[in-house]
Amino acid sequence: PKILEGIGCPYCGCSCDDIKVVVSDDGKKILEVENACAIGTEIFLQATSSDRITRPRLRQSDGSWKEISYPEAFDYAAKAIVAAKKPLIYGFGSTTCEAQREAARLMELGCGILDNCASICHGPSLIAHFDNGYPSCTLGEVKNRADVILYWGANPIHAHPRHMSRYAIYPLGFFKGNGFFERTVIVVDPRNTDTAGIADYYLQVKPGHDYELFNAFRMVIYGFEKELPEMVAGIPKQTILEVAGILKQAKFGVFFFGMGLTHTDGRNHNIDIAISLTRDLNQISKWSIMAMRGHFNVAGANRVWCWSYGFPYCLDLTKGNCAHMNPGETSTIDLANRDEIDLFINIGTDAAAHFPIDTVRHLKKHTWITIDPNMSMAAEIADLHIPVGISGVEVPGIVYRMDNVPIQYRKVVDMPEGMLSDEEVLSGIANKVEEILAQE
Ligand code: SF4
Missing domain, CATH: 2.20.25 (N-terminal domain of TfIIb)
Known part of the structure; x- marks a missing residue:
């Protein structure tokens, strides 16, 4: 072997x-x-299981599947894009940056919408970065320097199983040779999670009251502790003062936040004030902040599209390469709920499993194409399912880690014979669209 x-x-x-x-x-x-x-x-x-789907499948009028070739699938998808008034491509958490670039070319040609999973996860964080900056660092710096780790609205034990062992809590760093024993762990979460179970301080904030707790910490840092009420967001004043003292004394503190903060009351404003707190703490010690991004390359789509258009997600390309972004107006769920989308392409995530059922019903009124290696819900309800090689296992490519560090992923095994990658499929469809448009 x-x-x-x-x-x-x-x-x-x-x-x-x-x-x-x-x-x-x-x-x-x-x-x-x-x-x-x-x-x-x-x-x-x-990845190498024998029940993989290896050829595109087209839904027949009786609901059954018919196996078709890749060129036939490109033809079907390209004609659907050209015919659609507002096609939308969504997903990209599990695709390479190379595929994300090709998707942008495809939606420019098709004058459609380009959106990724940030639309339903860390979109509020990205909006807060626009407003208030992003004083962040790399996970390498966390491992080597951090002495205080704060998780807010995140449960890495389940969602990011090696986050604590490889980067944040347990590893022996260059300046933190005793790893776990030299770090203080604080968890803020309405749920008493397994991550909360290993924390030195667990603050069970009242659901939806995170903003108030941030404000309380900022008041202490600015010297207004006397004005602090006896209880803020379900946390006693004494605990807030004690934890604020630890934040102030950190030599290098890192504040990781998850969707518990982006998807509760306040949303982007929670991240906004979290960034302000990080900035305040940097007046007296050294602090960084980082979003716990979900999929292995969800950050990649934001990077690639920012270089290309200046916007990270919810890109309206209906005027070709002249992009604009306005979450609420140009975000997938809002567009779908207003019935503006007449062709939905799902790639590298499972929109059928993650979207509200009413949104899925709206999207299903029109053609639904799924590009995915797996037999997901999105694949099972699609009109056309184009299977692709698994990025990072069968397909090499660039990936952006949660700290926005690019990593070159390598291929481990070959794709099943005759299969194509996400990038090749998107490129094949885009070439076909170009061909059709040239004939018109
Ligand atoms: Fe586990 Fe893979 Fe996530 Fe690392 S990247 S924590 S190995 S799921």
């Missing part, structure tokens, strides 16, 4: 690139996986 080291894991935003994979001599089967967590290990082991 061949042993491949330094492989990237294509699952969560930790984008661990220290995975060791043992591959059979013929290079077709993954036999063993080392260093990955249980989720990451399954991603690799399932």
Whole structure:
């Protein structure tokens, strides 16, 4: 067997690139996986399972599937894009940056909407970055320097299983040689999570009252502790004063926040004030802030489209390459709920599983195309399902980790014979659209 080291894991935003994979001599089967967590290990082991769909499937009028070729699938998708008034492509959490670039070309040609999972996860964080900056750092700096770690609205034990062991709490860093024993862990969350269980301080904030608690910390930092009420957002004044003291004394503190903060009352304003608190703390110590991004390359789409158009998600390209972004107006769920979308392309995520059911019903009134390696809900309800190679396992490419550090992912095994990657599929459809438009 061949042993491949330094492989990237294509699952969560930790984008661990220290995975060791043992591959059979013929290079077709993954036999063993080392260093990955249980989720990451399954991603690799399932990749070479025998029940993969390897050819595009087109829904027939009686509801059954008919296997078609890739060129036939490109033809179907291209004609649907040209015919649509407002096509929309959404997803990209599990695709490479190369595919994200091709999707942008496709929507420019098709004059449609380009959106990614940030629309339903860290979109509020990105809006707050526009308003208030983003004093962040790399996960390497966290590992080597951080002595206070604050998780707010995040439960990495379940959502990012190696975040604490590889980057934040347990690893032995250059300046933190005793790892866990030299770090203070604070968790703020309405739910008493497993992550809260290992914290030195757990603050069970009242649901929807995070903004008030941020304000309380800022009051203490600005010296207004006397004006603080006895209880703020369900947390006693004494606890707030104690924790604020730890924040102020940190040599290098890092504030990780998750969707518990972006998807509660306040949304982008919570992140806005979190950034302000980080900035306040930097007057007296050293602090950084970082979003716990969900999928392994959800940050990549935001990077690629920012370079290309200046906006990270919800891009309206209905006027070609002249993009604008206005979440609420140009975001997938809002557009779908207003019935403005007449062609939906889902790639690298499962919109059918994650969107509200009414939104899925609106989108299903029109053609739905799913580009995904897996038999997901989005694939099962699609009119056309185009299977692709698994990015990071069968397809190499650039990936942006949650700290926005780009990583070159390598290929571990070959795709099943005749299959194509996301990038090749999007490029094939875009070429076909160009051909049709040239004939008109
Ligand atoms: Fe993969 Fe995330 Fe687990 Fe790392 S923590 S091995 S990226 S699933």
